[in-house]
Amino acid sequence: MKPVKIGVLGLGTVGGGTVNVLKRNAKEISRRAGREIIITRASARDLTLDRLCDTQGITLSTYPYDVINDPEIDIILELIGGTDLAKELVLQAIANGKHVVTANKALICLHGNEIFAAANKVNVMIAYEAAVAGGIPIIKAIREGLSGNQINWIAGIINGTGNFILTEMRDKGREFADALREAQALGYAEANPTFDVEGIDAGHKLMILASIAFGIPLQFENVYTEGITKITREDIEYATNLGYSIKHLGIARKTSKGIELRVHPTLIPQRRLIANVDGVMNAVLVHADAVGPTLYYGAGAGSEATASAVVADVVDVARALTLHSKNRVPHLAFQEDAIADLHILPQDEVETAYYLRLMVEDKPGALAQITHIFAEQNISIEAVLQKEAPEEQTILPLIMLTQKTIEREMNAAIAAIENLSSVTGQVTRIRLETLG
Numbered sequence: 001m002k003p004v005k006i007g008v009l010g011l012g013t014v015g016g017g018t019v020n021v022l023k024r025n026a027k028e029i030s031r032r033a034g035r036e037i038i039i040t041r042a043s044a045r046d047l048t049l050d051r052l053c054d055t056q057g058i059t060l061s062t063y064p065y066d067v068i069n070d071p072e073i074d075i076i077l078e079l080i081g082g083t084d085l086a087k088e089l090v091l092q093a094i095a096n097g098k099h100v101v102t103a104n105k106a107l108i109c110l111h112g113n114e115i116f117a118a119a120n121k122v123n124v125m126i127a128y129e130a131a132v133a134g135g136i137p138i139i140k141a142i143r144e145g146l147s148g149n150q151i152n153w154i155a156g157i158i159n160g161t162g163n164f165i166l167t168e169m170r171d172k173g174r175e176f177a178d179a180l181r182e183a184q185a186l187g188y189a190e191a192n193p194t195f196d197v198e199g200i201d202a203g204h205k206l207m208i209l210a211s212i213a214f215g216i217p218l219q220f221e222n223v224y225t226e227g228i229t230k231i232t233r234e235d236i237e238y239a240t241n242l243g244y245s246i247k248h249l250g251i252a253r254k255t256s257k258g259i260e261l262r263v264h265p266t267l268i269p270q271r272r273l274i275a276n277v278d279g280v281m282n283a284v285l286v287h288a289d290a291v292g293p294t295l296y297y298g299a300g301a302g303s304e305a306t307a308s309a310v311v312a313d314v315v316d317v318a319r320a321l322t323l324h325s326k327n328r329v330p331h332l333a334f335q336e337d338a339i340a341d342l343h344i345l346p347q348d349e350v351e352t353a354y355y356l357r358l359m360v361e362d363k364p365g366a367l368a369q370i371t372h373i374f375a376e377q378n379i380s381i382e383a384v385l386q387k388e389a390p391e392e393q394t395i396l397p398l399i400m401l402t403q404k405t406i407e408r409e410m411n412a413a414i415a416a417i418e419n420l421s422s423v424t425g426q427v428t429r430i431r432l433e434t435l436g
């Protein structure tokens, strides 16, 4: 059979790793795909840079259209990132009749509906395993492995940079900015690292997971996102003392009132496996009706770990080249005409438990005022922790864990507490999930 010809856009962390894996494991890969897979062209901005990979035998260009307009190329690997040029290139590749493999979650999350529709029209495939949780084959697991189930909820650590920073802060007492710099040097972070630390990247990935789990359209505007920039070493320490880990979680849950789509720091009981996922590792816990809970773990970012997912997609596409789109696994798991616009629950209607940290004046009656506000909002307190302080200290941290409550009621309680003369500054609030 004729070899499958690949054109690579981008030779950075992921592109470089992909070239290396495709070359190093060429024999094993072609035994799996049933034909040889060769990279014939690639593009990058600056061809004078030292590369991670050996580009011998590959025609290089600074103009990505040289790659997508080459009539010999069957599959384009979009490994540039961003959403403007990447979208243009992917749509042009589709118009040219080429299949596309991408690691670009921003692109799939924000423009996937349009890209998949364009691809279906001309019978080409768009594969995006590397877009979520790096090397973990989570798209394949949900889209194919769990296709007999109704999925109840997904909770995942799906940003390697964020998990790396939180772990370094907890284990080595490192400063946030210092740990972020290392994540960037290791090639984990996005070109704009705000995406990692403000929860945007995890939000993109969560939206993709929710879409293939529940058969809903991609709709990033309905994902609640909160990052890790406000997490302090103090909160990490209090959480640890109370038996919890703080992890940045993406949660998608189907409830009787609607679908929850939210990304935020979360306290998780230390006894849960997912609470012990550290560094750049990611994990996704999927709860489905027939199988129950399943957990997927692996490197969430990095050159060859991500390349592993890109190459797996290349093999899948090579195997399915001769199939009509109707006989392939649908892009978003559900058949195109079965995607349903289900109600997304606004964040203030979501129900969770909470960890709260308040700075409170050490005087009689202060705690009673706070518990009175909680009672007014129907919020039950699970635990209270106040450390003894030196005599001269009159403002003390008060840590409270609450039972599950509706976010709107918690917002009202926090606003009332912040108005008390005995409370100084803002209340720190971190959501808590037992994941049972």
Ligand code: NDP
Residues within 6 Å of the ligand: 009, 010, 011, 012, 013, 014, 015, 043, 044, 045, 046, 047, 049, 062, 064, 079, 080, 081, 082, 085, 103, 104, 105, 130, 131, 134, 187, 188, 189, 190, 191, 300, 301, 302, 303, 306
């Ligand atoms: P890098 O910045 O390391 O690489 C980007 C590559 O694209 C570089 O080779 C760059 O060229 C090239 N490029 C950028 N702009 C242009 C342009 N205008 N024309 C031609 N080439 C261009 O990014 P990553 O490899 O880290 O990320 C690539 C994609 O993979 C992103 O979508 C990212 O979100 C995703 N991803 C990244 C992971 C990771 O661990 N890093 C993991 C999973 C997904 P040059 O080298 O000359 O500058």
Ligand code: HSE
Residues within 6 Å of the ligand: 131, 132, 133, 134, 158, 159, 160, 161, 162, 188, 189, 190, 196, 201, 300, 301, 302
């Ligand atoms: N910046 C991303 C992360 C890359 O740190 O998880 C993998 O998608």
